[in-house]
Amino acid sequence: MKKLGIVVTLIIFTGAVWGFLRTKSDDTNIEKLVLTGSSTVAPLAAEIGKRFESLHTNVRVDVQTGGSSRGVSDARTGLADIGMVSRALKDDEKGLHSFTIALDGISIILNKANPVQSLNKQQIIDIYTGKTLNWKAVGGNDAPITVVNKAEGRSTLELFLHYFGLKNTDVKPQVVIGDNQQGIKTVVGNPDAIGYVSVGTAEYEASQGAAIKLLPLDGIAASIENVRNRSFPLSRPLNLVTRAEPVGLAKAFIEFAGSPQVNDLIEAQYFVPVPR
Amino acid sequence: MSLSRADKQLAALLRGCALLSAAIVLLILLFLVKESWPVLRHVALTRFVTDTSWHPVDGLYKLTPMLSATLYSTLGALLLATPLGIASALFSRYYAPPFLAGCYRRLIELLAGIPSVVYGFWGLTTLAPLIGRLHPPGVSLLTGILVLTLMILPTVALTADAALAAVPVAYLRGAAALGLSRWGLISGVALPAARSGITAGIMLAAGRAIGETMAVLMVAGNVVQQPHSLFDSVRTLTANIALEMAYATGDHRAALFVSGLALMSTVLVLVGTAEVLSRERHHD
Numbered sequence: 001m002k003k004l005g006i007v008v009t010l011i012i013f014t015g016a017v018w019g020f021l022r023t024k025s026d027d028t029n030i031e032k033l034v035l036t037g038s039s040t041v042a043p044l045a046a047e048i049g050k051r052f053e054s055l056h057t058n059v060r061v062d063v064q065t066g067g068s069s070r071g072v073s074d075a076r077t078g079l080a081d082i083g084m085v086s087r088a089l090k091d092d093e094k095g096l097h098s099f100t101i102a103l104d105g106i107s108i109i110l111n112k113a114n115p116v117q118s119l120n121k122q123q124i125i126d127i128y129t130g131k132t133l134n135w136k137a138v139g140g141n142d143a144p145i146t147v148v149n150k151a152e153g154r155s156t157l158e159l160f161l162h163y164f165g166l167k168n169t170d171v172k173p174q175v176v177i178g179d180n181q182q183g184i185k186t187v188v189g190n191p192d193a194i195g196y197v198s199v200g201t202a203e204y205e206a207s208q209g210a211a212i213k214l215l216p217l218d219g220i221a222a223s224i225e226n227v228r229n230r231s232f233p234l235s236r237p238l239n240l241v242t243r244a245e246p247v248g249l250a251k252a253f254i255e256f257a258g259s260p261q262v263n264d265l266i267e268a269q270y271f272v273p274v275p276r
Numbered sequence: 277m278s279l280s281r282a283d284k285q286l287a288a289l290l291r292g293c294a295l296l297s298a299a300i301v302l303l304i305l306l307f308l309v310k311e312s313w314p315v316l317r318h319v320a321l322t323r324f325v326t327d328t329s330w331h332p333v334d335g336l337y338k339l340t341p342m343l344s345a346t347l348y349s350t351l352g353a354l355l356l357a358t359p360l361g362i363a364s365a366l367f368s369r370y371y372a373p374p375f376l377a378g379c380y381r382r383l384i385e386l387l388a389g390i391p392s393v394v395y396g397f398w399g400l401t402t403l404a405p406l407i408g409r410l411h412p413p414g415v416s417l418l419t420g421i422l423v424l425t426l427m428i429l430p431t432v433a434l435t436a437d438a439a440l441a442a443v444p445v446a447y448l449r450g451a452a453a454l455g456l457s458r459w460g461l462i463s464g465v466a467l468p469a470a471r472s473g474i475t476a477g478i479m480l481a482a483g484r485a486i487g488e489t490m491a492v493l494m495v496a497g498n499v500v501q502q503p504h505s506l507f508d509s510v511r512t513l514t515a516n517i518a519l520e521m522a523y524a525t526g527d528h529r530a531a532l533f534v535s536g537l538a539l540m541s542t543v544l545v546l547v548g549t550a551e552v553l554s555r556e557r558h559h560d
Contacts, residue, residue: 039525065525146413151498152333153523169331174413174509176498178519182400185494189405190414 033249036064037071037084040155041238044102045084047265048257059249075241081250083241086155096241101257102271105199105227105235106156111191112211116140119215125164127194130172135192148186148195149173160196163234180270187212198270199227227272238271308537315530324534330500332528339538341502345510348417348503349492350485353424358478361432369440370462388430396491399423404495411507413497418506420496424488428481435480439473440466479550486543489514513539
């Protein structure tokens with residue numbers, strides 16, 4: 001009886017270990033589409049992939065991250081069928097075929113009670129690097145600035161840093177937040193806070209009465225409209241790239257990702273669908 | 277003594293269950309090590325202490341500020357919740373009229389049932405702005421401690437209450453017969469008799485405070501820094517994992533599993549210390 005207990009446990013244990021170490025085996029009957037690249041595009045591509053799989057039962061969409069550069073190089077070498085790139089292609093990458101599936105824009109937000117109406121690029125850089133510590137220096141109240149930054153790995157952080165030419169190690173935040181909602185709640189609760197979130201979320205929350213205001217950049221209002229017509233500077237395209245003109249499965253997937261059928265998935269991730 | 281057939285079957289079953297629970301803990305440890313291996317393979321363990329900051333995307337992995345944030349917030353919450361919790365148990369056991377005591381106990385139970393994210397939301401929208409008026413930015417170690425205190429208070433209060441209820445009536449009658457005052461009875465007889473139960477409750481509360489994620493994530497500010505005052509923004513190990521896991525890849529992801537390992541080791545050390553302490557007490 002004692003032995004039985006041990007044997008049963010051993011079986012369960014080895015089963016668990018086996019399941020835990022087992023790698024996925026390839027099934028030859030199934031067509032596979034491999035996407036690699038930007039971790040910004042990946043969650044969206046995975047969602048689109050799920051819907052694509054439900055429409056094509058013999059297809060598996062495999063999405064792997066590794067950054068936009070990996071997306072470019074994997075598409076070039078053919079390691080991936082499609083590369084994911086969360087920026088406009090550079091000049092030496094123009095040989096690739098690229099398809100913009102969505103746009104991403106972020107807005108600087110302040111509490112509604114803050115009298116500051118606009119900030120220029122250098123002022124924002126000085127605030128985020130801790131050179132400007134009081135709102136008085138940029139025409140506001142005599143109050144210490146609460147800098148709200150995003151957690152590492154978030155695409156909003158990456159775009160923000162890239163646009164302002166900063167490194168995350170230079171940023172001196174007082175608060176670090178995870179998602180957009182937490183950012184908005186933090187700025188609503190603190191009249192002296194400055195933060196940044198997706199334009200989509202900020203515009204929606206402001207319209208729902210949240211006590212925030214969206215700062216214009218270079219005189220251009222932060223709005224979904226201005227992201228869509230590509231005039232808002234703090235935005236970027238999310239692209240799918242291929243080595244040659246896409247055919248077969250890759251073509252079908254890219255067409256699907258560019259169709260209005262996925263607009264709800266794009267908006268759910270706070271991106272802006274491209275005008276079609 | 278020979279066991280009956282049913283006893284033997286039960287023993288085998290129980291042994292199996294016990295081994296299974298032990299195996300699950302080991303598997304979790306194994307999983308954590310496996311997932312953190314990609315970064316442990318080429319980053320020395322000491323770098324998690326000696327690096328200048330936590331910027332895993334840039335290859336900087338300092339974990340110690342988060343470890344101290346976890347310890348400070350747990351310790352702070354315990355310092356506040358333990359006296360309050362024990363006082364609340366003493367009130368409902370020895371001072372409150374029975375009807376009031378019953379109502380009061382239901383209320384504390386209700387407090388225990390509130391999900392942590394609700395505490396976090398309340399902390400973020402109400403408590404943090406209040407503390408922010410005192411000293412910006414408002415989200416801070418202090419806010420974290422206060423929210424954690426509220427969350428673990430019911431655990432301490434209810435376990436202390438149960439431990440006090442389990443003190444044999446004969447002890448109390450004996451004390452009363454000796455003419456002790458009510459406080460004399462509590463401090464001289466009831467509390468010492470209930471000590472191990474109360475300690476177990478505090479340990480349980482400590483475990484909850486260390487593991488709490490959402491509420492602390494929302495109110496503590498999450499800046500990775502060694503706190504110099506109660507008003508500094510801090511990030512705990514659990515908040516670190518929850519904040520960054522969703523978007524982490526490669527070494528960054530593995531480094532987050534290292535924070536998981538650090539958390540698990542902290543809990544192990546804590547449980548071990550408590551075990552040693554309680555054993556010493558049994559000897560005297």
